[in-house]
Amino acid sequence: MASTTSSVLCRSTQSELLDAFLSGGQANVAVLPPALIIHGPSSTGKTFTLRHFLTLSSFKHTLVQCEECVTQRLLLQRCLRSYIADSGSTPPTDLDTSCDSFSSFMVSLEQFSVHASYTQPHLLVLDRIDRCMEPPTDLFAQFGRLYEQCSVNLCVVFVYSSPDPRTLLTSSIPHVYFPRYTQDEVVEILSTKMICQFPGEFTITDTAAMDFWVKYVKIVVDSIAAYTGTDIILIQEILMKIWTPFIAPLVSGQFKINEFIRLFRHGLHLFGDFAIADDLLESHPGHLLPSNIPLHSKYILIAAYLASFNESRYDSLFFSKLKHARADRRFGGRKVRGNSKAAARISNRMLAASPFDLERLLAILHAIYQENYDGKLVVSFDDEGKGETETSLASGALVNTIDVESQIATLISLRLIVKTGNGVHGDLLAGKVRLRCNVGWSFIAGLAKDIGMDVEGYILE
Amino acid sequence: MVEKRLYDGDEESSQKTTYWLNRRKARKTSKTKVQVLFKGDPEGKPLADPFLPFLQLLGGKEPLDNVQMRWNLYNEYWAKQQSTIDTILVNSGVQLLEDMKRFVESPLTHKAARLSTAIILPGSNISNHTRLFDQIEARILLNPASKVLRLSSQQCPNIRKALASLVRSFQDLVDEVSQGESDDDEEEGEDEFYETPAASSGKKLRYDLDTLTEWSDGYFATEGQTLSDTSLRMAVFIQDAEAFEVSVLSQLIQLFSLQTAKIPLKLVLCVSSSLEIFQERFPRTTLRLLDATKFDGENSEFIYTQICDQVLLNRGSHSVTLGPKFVLSVLDKQVKSSKSIDSIVRSLKYCYMTFFYSQPLSVLIGGQNRGNTELTQAHISALRKLPSFQRHIEGLLKGAGSGKLKKEKIMVLLEDDEAVLKLLPAAYDDFSRVMNSVLDRLDLVRLLQNNADVTVTPKVELYYFALDNRLFNSQFSAEVIGAFRKTPHTAVLRFLTQLRKLGETLSTIAELAALVTTALGDDIDQLASGNEDCVSAAGLTLKGKAVFRRIIDPLCQHVETFINQKVYDSEKSFTLSDILFHELFVIDRDELLASAFSPCVRPTVEDSLVDSRKYLLCLGGTPEESDPYFGIAILIDPIISELFRLYREANTVINIHDFFIAFQELIPKDKLMPLLVEVMETKEAERVFSKTELDSMYRFLMDYDDNAELDLKWEKITLSWFLQGISELSMLGFLKDGNKRSESLEKLIWKGL
Structure with missing residues (x-):
C-alpha cells in the first residue's frame, strides 16, 4: 500500500512494516498474526498511522479507546459490543454481554462467531491500552493468548507507549516500533499545514502566508525544543498559543511580513514562561484575596501554618507568656545542638507540612490572636480623633464559640487545612484525627500582611 | 468534709x-x-392551639386575642422583610446567571481539543453556595435543550462511583419513568446493570458513559442534528472541585475531554478556595485538557450591603428599628467569622420573632394599639415598669415647674391608665422623627464620602456609630467635610445635583437643598452653566476659582450645621434609650443572638456534663417520690456525667484500672440495687425489653448465693457502664487511647481553649 507510505510523513518504515505484517491490507488473502504490537513514545504518530492504514485496508476492524475504560470489565464489554457491531452480523438473542471475566468474554465471542458464522479476518485495536485505568497486566497475556483458546479469526493490535510488557515479549508476536521524531521531522510535519490563520482584515497571499508559517514553526521549534522535546501535540498547542500575540505587531502594521527577525526579537518574551506555563487561566488575579476570608479564618490558617511548620517542642518558646520560655527567644532563638549543621541549614518552610492535633491548633490560635488582635472592628474612627480604635463586643481574647469550630470545618472542606491519619473519613473530634496545613508560605504571608501580624517572628528559622 | x-x-x-x-x-x-x-417559673402559658405557637404571656393573664395579634403582627412584619430579602437575592447574581447560561449555550469550539470549562469562583463562604448553584441550574435549565448534571465530592470517593452517580443523575433527568426503578437498585452492588432503552446495545454497567453517548446519538438522529450544529448541551457541574480527590477529578476531566468528540459537553468547576492552590494540586497534563473561562460568583458583599441598606436601615412601615448592640453583633460576626447571608437573614428573623414572642407590649408597635386589642392592667403596669418611662418620670421630677402642678402631672401618669396610653403616639412620633433625622444625615454623610476623596464607609457602620452618638459632632464628620472641601468643582456640582435628587424623597434634605440654592444659587448656576469666563478646558479660570471659593465655604458650613444639629430635644448626649417607650420600637438584644447562633460549644458541653439537671428532669411538675426512675436520678447522674466529673480531676494520662475503681466507688451499690429491681417491674421496662430479656436480667440481679457472687455481678454491671461511658467520652472527643502497653487513656481536651 504505497499510499500509506506517502501520506504519513516520516513514517515510511513503519507503514511498510504494517503492510508486511497485515498482508498489505487485503482481507481476502490475509493470513493475520494472532497479535501485533505497535509501540513507541507518546506523540509519535502510532494511532495516526494505524488509522490511516485501516481506512485504506479492506479489513473489518474495531477500535477501542482503552483510556476511556474505567475497569477491565468495561473494556471487555466495549470490545465485544463493538466487535459485534463492526462485524455487521446479528448476535444471538441469549448472548451474554456482561463480560464478568475474560473467559466469559471469550465464550461470548466464540458463541457469536459460531452463531453468525463469522470467519472473516478482523482486527481488534486496543489503543492506548497502557492508559487503561485499571492496570492492564493481565489483559496483555490474556489477549496475547486469545488465539490459542478461541477459534475466532481475530488479530489483536496493541498500541501503547509504555515499556514493553514482559508477557508480550515473544517471537511469535511482531512489533512495530515508532521512534521519536527528530527536530527536522517535527518542522517538516508541522509546516505542511497552516493550523493558525491570519485575521481576516490582514491581506496576505497564500504563498507568503505559508512561507511565514514555515519560518514561524521553525523558530518556535528551535526555541522551545529544550522544554517540549519533539512532542508534536505540545508544540502544536504552543504554536497556537503564541500565534496571536506574535503576529499582533504585524497586523497592527508595526512590522512588515518580510521583517521576520525583527518581529521575533520584538516577541522574544513570548517564547519564555508565557509559552510553557500551564495555567488554568492565562491571566488571573490571585483569587481568594485575603480580604475575602473572615478574620478568624485568617488567624486559624496562620495558626495551622505555625503548627505545621514549627516543632511542638518550641511552642512554649513562641507562644508562652512565661518569662523563662520567652527569654530564650529574645536572646538568640534556636539552640543549635552539636553537629546538626545539616538540620540547621534546612528551613522548616522548605519541608513538608507536618500534621498536628486540633488542640494544638486551638492553643496556638488563642495565643496569636490575643497577642496580635487589637480589637479593631470595621471602622476605626473615634469622636476625639485620638487614634483610639473601636472595640468589638468581646475583649481581645478569642471566645471559642461554635463559629470558630465551624470555620475550621469550612477550611477543611475548602482543603486549606487537610485531615490526615486514620480518621480521615471519620469524626473531626475522633481521637486519631490530625490536621495539616495545606497552603504555602506566600499565601500565609499575604494573610499576615492583611491583618498586620509579624508571622516571621513565630517561625523557627 | x-x-x-x-x-x-x-x-x-x-x-x-x-x-x-x-x-x-x-x-x-x-x-x-x-x-x-422542679419548681418552674410560669412566665407564659403554652396554648393548646397548634396554629398559635406563641405563649400567653404576663403569667398567663394575657388575653387570647392579644396572643393572636402578636402572632399576626410577627407574620405581617416578617413577610414584608422576607419579600424584600428574596427580591435582593433573586436580583443579586443576575449577571452571573446570564453569563453561565450563555456559556453553556455557546458553540462547542473545543479549542485545540480542550474541554470547554467554566470556573466559577463563588467565594470562601460555602454556606451561600447551594443557593447560588440552584439559581445557576434553574437558569441554565430555562433552555430545554440544556441538561445539568451535578456532582459533589461526597458522591465521588472514586472514579467508578463518580461516573455511576453521573450516569444515574442523567438517567433521572432524561427518563423519569426509570427513576423509580433505579432507586430500588441502589442497595444492590455497584456493578448492577441498567436496562437501557436501546435494546440492541443490551445491558450496560452503571458507570458506562456510553449511556450518555447513545442517548445523545439518538437525540441527534431524532432532531436531525449533528454534534457540530446541535443545540443540545450537557453541563457537568462539579460543585466543590477543591474537595475532590485529585486523582478522581483528574480522571474525570480526562474522560470528559475524550467524550468531547461524541457528546456536547461543557464542564463547570466551582472552586471556593484559592485558584492557585487548586491548580497546583493537578498534574500539568490535566490542566492542558481544559480551556477555562473564569466567572466571578462572589457577590455576598453586594447582597450584604443591600440587605443592610434595605432591611436593617429601612424607613418603611413594616420594619422594627434595630438597636446599636444588635447591629454591632451582626457587624462583628460578619467581619470575624462568616460572611454568610443566610446567617444574617436568620438573625434578623430570630430578632423579629423574639420581639413579638416575648414582649406582650409588642401589640403597641407603631405607637398605637394595633387591631384595638384589649390592654389589661398588667399591660399598663408593664408600660410603667419600662426604664424609659421611669426615666421620663424622673425627668419630670427634676424638671422646671411649680411643685404642685408637677406633682399632679406625675401622679396622673402614675395612676391614670389612659394618661399613660395617651403618651404613646407622641412618643412614637418623637421616635420616628429622630430615626428619620439620623438616617437622613447618614445619607448626607454617604453622599459627601462618595464625592470626596475618602474611603466610603458602609452605611450600616455609620448607623452604629450614629446611634452610639459618636458620628455627629465628631472628628470623623469633620474629616469628611474637610476632605469634601478639597474636592474639585466637578465633584461639588455632582454633589449638589445628587443632593437635590435626594431631596425629592427626603423632606429634611430638601430643606437643606433649598437653603443652599437660596444662598448660593447664582454662583452655582454660573459654575454649572460651564460659562467660558469661569471654566476653561484646563479647569477653572481665575474668575471661576473665585466663584468656587464663594460656594465651597458656605456650602460646607450649611452641611456641617445640618449634620451636627441636635438630634433629640435633650440636653444630654443622644442615645436611643433617651426616647420614651423606645423599648416598644427598638430591638436590641444581642445576648439572645449570641446564645442562639454563636454558643460556646465546649463550656456548654462541659457544664451540662457536670450538671446534667440543666437538661434532664428539669421540666415542670414534681415527680412522685416512689418513682424508681426518680430515685435513681437522685442517687446518680447519667454515667457519662459521673465519669466526666472524675475525668476533670484526673491527670493527662489516666490509668484505666484506677479510673474504673474510682468510678465503681462512686456508685452507691446498696441503694441502687433495689431500685434497679424496681425499675424492671415498671411498665416502661416491659415496653422497652422483651419478657425473656427482663427475665434474664432479673435472674442476673436476684439469683446469687453469697455476697461474693453479688459483688462479682455488681462489678460486671459497673464495668459495662464504665465501658459505655468511656466510649461516649471518647466519641465526644474528650479521651483517646493512650499508650497500649500501659493500658491508659489520654486526655484530648486542653484546658481553657
Whole structure:
C-alpha cells in the first residue's frame, strides 16, 4: 500500500512494516498474526498511522479507546459490543454481554462467531491500552493468548507507549516500533499545514502566508525544543498559543511580513514562561484575596501554618507568656545542638507540612490572636480623633464559640487545612484525627500582611 | 468534709499524708436541691392551639386575642422583610446567571481539543453556595435543550462511583419513568446493570458513559442534528472541585475531554478556595485538557450591603428599628467569622420573632394599639415598669415647674391608665422623627464620602456609630467635610445635583437643598452653566476659582450645621434609650443572638456534663417520690456525667484500672440495687425489653448465693457502664487511647481553649 507510505510523513518504515505484517491490507488473502504490537513514545504518530492504514485496508476492524475504560470489565464489554457491531452480523438473542471475566468474554465471542458464522479476518485495536485505568497486566497475556483458546479469526493490535510488557515479549508476536521524531521531522510535519490563520482584515497571499508559517514553526521549534522535546501535540498547542500575540505587531502594521527577525526579537518574551506555563487561566488575579476570608479564618490558617511548620517542642518558646520560655527567644532563638549543621541549614518552610492535633491548633490560635488582635472592628474612627480604635463586643481574647469550630470545618472542606491519619473519613473530634496545613508560605504571608501580624517572628528559622 | 489521715500500710507509704473525702455528708443535700429545681417559673402559658405557637404571656393573664395579634403582627412584619430579602437575592447574581447560561449555550469550539470549562469562583463562604448553584441550574435549565448534571465530592470517593452517580443523575433527568426503578437498585452492588432503552446495545454497567453517548446519538438522529450544529448541551457541574480527590477529578476531566468528540459537553468547576492552590494540586497534563473561562460568583458583599441598606436601615412601615448592640453583633460576626447571608437573614428573623414572642407590649408597635386589642392592667403596669418611662418620670421630677402642678402631672401618669396610653403616639412620633433625622444625615454623610476623596464607609457602620452618638459632632464628620472641601468643582456640582435628587424623597434634605440654592444659587448656576469666563478646558479660570471659593465655604458650613444639629430635644448626649417607650420600637438584644447562633460549644458541653439537671428532669411538675426512675436520678447522674466529673480531676494520662475503681466507688451499690429491681417491674421496662430479656436480667440481679457472687455481678454491671461511658467520652472527643502497653487513656481536651 504505497499510499500509506506517502501520506504519513516520516513514517515510511513503519507503514511498510504494517503492510508486511497485515498482508498489505487485503482481507481476502490475509493470513493475520494472532497479535501485533505497535509501540513507541507518546506523540509519535502510532494511532495516526494505524488509522490511516485501516481506512485504506479492506479489513473489518474495531477500535477501542482503552483510556476511556474505567475497569477491565468495561473494556471487555466495549470490545465485544463493538466487535459485534463492526462485524455487521446479528448476535444471538441469549448472548451474554456482561463480560464478568475474560473467559466469559471469550465464550461470548466464540458463541457469536459460531452463531453468525463469522470467519472473516478482523482486527481488534486496543489503543492506548497502557492508559487503561485499571492496570492492564493481565489483559496483555490474556489477549496475547486469545488465539490459542478461541477459534475466532481475530488479530489483536496493541498500541501503547509504555515499556514493553514482559508477557508480550515473544517471537511469535511482531512489533512495530515508532521512534521519536527528530527536530527536522517535527518542522517538516508541522509546516505542511497552516493550523493558525491570519485575521481576516490582514491581506496576505497564500504563498507568503505559508512561507511565514514555515519560518514561524521553525523558530518556535528551535526555541522551545529544550522544554517540549519533539512532542508534536505540545508544540502544536504552543504554536497556537503564541500565534496571536506574535503576529499582533504585524497586523497592527508595526512590522512588515518580510521583517521576520525583527518581529521575533520584538516577541522574544513570548517564547519564555508565557509559552510553557500551564495555567488554568492565562491571566488571573490571585483569587481568594485575603480580604475575602473572615478574620478568624485568617488567624486559624496562620495558626495551622505555625503548627505545621514549627516543632511542638518550641511552642512554649513562641507562644508562652512565661518569662523563662520567652527569654530564650529574645536572646538568640534556636539552640543549635552539636553537629546538626545539616538540620540547621534546612528551613522548616522548605519541608513538608507536618500534621498536628486540633488542640494544638486551638492553643496556638488563642495565643496569636490575643497577642496580635487589637480589637479593631470595621471602622476605626473615634469622636476625639485620638487614634483610639473601636472595640468589638468581646475583649481581645478569642471566645471559642461554635463559629470558630465551624470555620475550621469550612477550611477543611475548602482543603486549606487537610485531615490526615486514620480518621480521615471519620469524626473531626475522633481521637486519631490530625490536621495539616495545606497552603504555602506566600499565601500565609499575604494573610499576615492583611491583618498586620509579624508571622516571621513565630517561625523557627 | 475532707479528713486528713495517716495511711497505715507499709512503712514507706505511712509517711505520706492522705486525704479522704467523706462523701456521705455531701450527698445529703442533693434531694432538697432537686426539689427546688422542679419548681418552674410560669412566665407564659403554652396554648393548646397548634396554629398559635406563641405563649400567653404576663403569667398567663394575657388575653387570647392579644396572643393572636402578636402572632399576626410577627407574620405581617416578617413577610414584608422576607419579600424584600428574596427580591435582593433573586436580583443579586443576575449577571452571573446570564453569563453561565450563555456559556453553556455557546458553540462547542473545543479549542485545540480542550474541554470547554467554566470556573466559577463563588467565594470562601460555602454556606451561600447551594443557593447560588440552584439559581445557576434553574437558569441554565430555562433552555430545554440544556441538561445539568451535578456532582459533589461526597458522591465521588472514586472514579467508578463518580461516573455511576453521573450516569444515574442523567438517567433521572432524561427518563423519569426509570427513576423509580433505579432507586430500588441502589442497595444492590455497584456493578448492577441498567436496562437501557436501546435494546440492541443490551445491558450496560452503571458507570458506562456510553449511556450518555447513545442517548445523545439518538437525540441527534431524532432532531436531525449533528454534534457540530446541535443545540443540545450537557453541563457537568462539579460543585466543590477543591474537595475532590485529585486523582478522581483528574480522571474525570480526562474522560470528559475524550467524550468531547461524541457528546456536547461543557464542564463547570466551582472552586471556593484559592485558584492557585487548586491548580497546583493537578498534574500539568490535566490542566492542558481544559480551556477555562473564569466567572466571578462572589457577590455576598453586594447582597450584604443591600440587605443592610434595605432591611436593617429601612424607613418603611413594616420594619422594627434595630438597636446599636444588635447591629454591632451582626457587624462583628460578619467581619470575624462568616460572611454568610443566610446567617444574617436568620438573625434578623430570630430578632423579629423574639420581639413579638416575648414582649406582650409588642401589640403597641407603631405607637398605637394595633387591631384595638384589649390592654389589661398588667399591660399598663408593664408600660410603667419600662426604664424609659421611669426615666421620663424622673425627668419630670427634676424638671422646671411649680411643685404642685408637677406633682399632679406625675401622679396622673402614675395612676391614670389612659394618661399613660395617651403618651404613646407622641412618643412614637418623637421616635420616628429622630430615626428619620439620623438616617437622613447618614445619607448626607454617604453622599459627601462618595464625592470626596475618602474611603466610603458602609452605611450600616455609620448607623452604629450614629446611634452610639459618636458620628455627629465628631472628628470623623469633620474629616469628611474637610476632605469634601478639597474636592474639585466637578465633584461639588455632582454633589449638589445628587443632593437635590435626594431631596425629592427626603423632606429634611430638601430643606437643606433649598437653603443652599437660596444662598448660593447664582454662583452655582454660573459654575454649572460651564460659562467660558469661569471654566476653561484646563479647569477653572481665575474668575471661576473665585466663584468656587464663594460656594465651597458656605456650602460646607450649611452641611456641617445640618449634620451636627441636635438630634433629640435633650440636653444630654443622644442615645436611643433617651426616647420614651423606645423599648416598644427598638430591638436590641444581642445576648439572645449570641446564645442562639454563636454558643460556646465546649463550656456548654462541659457544664451540662457536670450538671446534667440543666437538661434532664428539669421540666415542670414534681415527680412522685416512689418513682424508681426518680430515685435513681437522685442517687446518680447519667454515667457519662459521673465519669466526666472524675475525668476533670484526673491527670493527662489516666490509668484505666484506677479510673474504673474510682468510678465503681462512686456508685452507691446498696441503694441502687433495689431500685434497679424496681425499675424492671415498671411498665416502661416491659415496653422497652422483651419478657425473656427482663427475665434474664432479673435472674442476673436476684439469683446469687453469697455476697461474693453479688459483688462479682455488681462489678460486671459497673464495668459495662464504665465501658459505655468511656466510649461516649471518647466519641465526644474528650479521651483517646493512650499508650497500649500501659493500658491508659489520654486526655484530648486542653484546658481553657
